[in-house]
Amino acid sequence: MLKVGLVGIGFMGRTHLENYIKLEQEGYPVKLVAICDVDPQKFEGKFVGGNIGDTSKQYDFSKYNLYTSYDEMLEKEKLDFVDIALPTYLHAEATIKALNKGLHVFCEKPMARTSEECAKMIEAAKANNKKLMIGQCLRFWPEYEVLKEYVDSGKFGKVTGAYFFRGGGTPIWSHENWLLINEKSGGALLDQHIHDVDTINWLFGKPEKVSTSAVNVIPGSGYDIVSTNYIYPDGKVINAQDDWTLNGDFGFEMLFRVNFEKGSLIYKDGKLTIYPNDGKAFVPEVSTESAYYKEIKYFIDCLINDKPVEIVPPESTMETIKIAEAEVESADKKGVPVEVK
Numbered sequence: 001m002l003k004v005g006l007v008g009i010g011f012m013g014r015t016h017l018e019n020y021i022k023l024e025q026e027g028y029p030v031k032l033v034a035i036c037d038v039d040p041q042k043f044e045g046k047f048v049g050g051n052i053g054d055t056s057k058q059y060d061f062s063k064y065n066l067y068t069s070y071d072e073m074l075e076k077e078k079l080d081f082v083d084i085a086l087p088t089y090l091h092a093e094a095t096i097k098a099l100n101k102g103l104h105v106f107c108e109k110p111m112a113r114t115s116e117e118c119a120k121m122i123e124a125a126k127a128n129n130k131k132l133m134i135g136q137c138l139r140f141w142p143e144y145e146v147l148k149e150y151v152d153s154g155k156f157g158k159v160t161g162a163y164f165f166r167g168g169g170t171p172i173w174s175h176e177n178w179l180l181i182n183e184k185s186g187g188a189l190l191d192q193h194i195h196d197v198d199t200i201n202w203l204f205g206k207p208e209k210v211s212t213s214a215v216n217v218i219p220g221s222g223y224d225i226v227s228t229n230y231i232y233p234d235g236k237v238i239n240a241q242d243d244w245t246l247n248g249d250f251g252f253e254m255l256f257r258v259n260f261e262k263g264s265l266i267y268k269d270g271k272l273t274i275y276p277n278d279g280k281a282f283v284p285e286v287s288t289e290s291a292y293y294k295e296i297k298y299f300i301d302c303l304i305n306d307k308p309v310e311i312v313p314p315e316s317t318m319e320t321i322k323i324a325e326a327e328v329e330s331a332d333k334k335g336v337p338v339e340v341k
């Protein structure tokens, strides 16, 4: 039985909590034993909403050992792994502490605030011979899994162009508003757009260069609206955009349109449609399991069977951060193409 400590019970931590409850109910060999959050009000069920999820849900926290200090939790509990759903600027420090205590780590995306921190996380995982996985959840999102299968199998030939978008209202729910402080979150570019950066890296590998136009709208929050062209040697046209200033009743949207030599895949309004150039469009059957559930289940399987975290290697998620850093540099230079290191 794997014993888990969950750190951070904010918007994303609660999604993780629900998945541990589900996995335990299904008889999976995992047990959430401890939860840590610096804000004790969370243990009284006082939550603030995010762009997905439900704040009215309540949980039975009496089943868990509760901590407001991460160090104390690491000191007192006998855990197999920690699940880190803390603000981004705390990912590296919390991950390295747990690895150095001999624990495996599942940490939310983005991997860390900087690629230097990512490198230190990987070093610590190697030095302690422990597994580290980052929750880049689109690698487990059913419609994006179908897209990956089309790209890898070549059944529609090569990709000629692709467009990705994600956006919604400004996140105003986070702990001490960390999401809107660039030094802590990296703005929409690192927090939200990173999902599409990681998808592009996962599907097509590291681009040679990026050219980014981006703008800051909310004082101090970094780049809030982003558009990046990803430059590949074969010339395919790849663009991703993000905007977290779509307020009012907009809600949240994520979509993609990927064009291949022999057809295209379009995901919008939560539905994937496949358009073969020489036949009828169709809607494929996709898994109904949530990516947040599947990613944790996958990590547990890697631990139980001592398998490498092949779908989301930390080296790959660090590369994603390096691409995002090149985007920031390009945006700072008003769109001048910047090499990805």
Ligand SMILES: NC(=O)c1ccc[n+]([C@@H]2O[C@H](COP(=O)([O-])OP(=O)(O)OC[C@H]3O[C@@H](n4cnc5c(N)ncnc54)[C@H](O)[C@@H]3O)[C@@H](O)[C@H]2O)c1
Pocket (backbone or CB within 6 Å): 007, 008, 009, 010, 011, 012, 013, 036, 037, 038, 039, 042, 050, 068, 070, 085, 086, 087, 088, 090, 108, 109, 110, 135, 137, 173, 174, 175, 176, 191
């Ligand atoms: N995969 C996804 O789709 C997705 C979606 C949203 C957020 N996230 C990621 O999840 C992480 C958390 O984001 P969030 O939206 O849940 O933020 P949040 O502010 O809602 O939650 C963070 C929680 O951490 C707690 N916390 C802060 N400092 C702490 C400390 N030192 N020790 C213990 N607890 C502490 C806060 O009290 C809060 O409950 C971020 O990295 C974010 O990018 C991922």
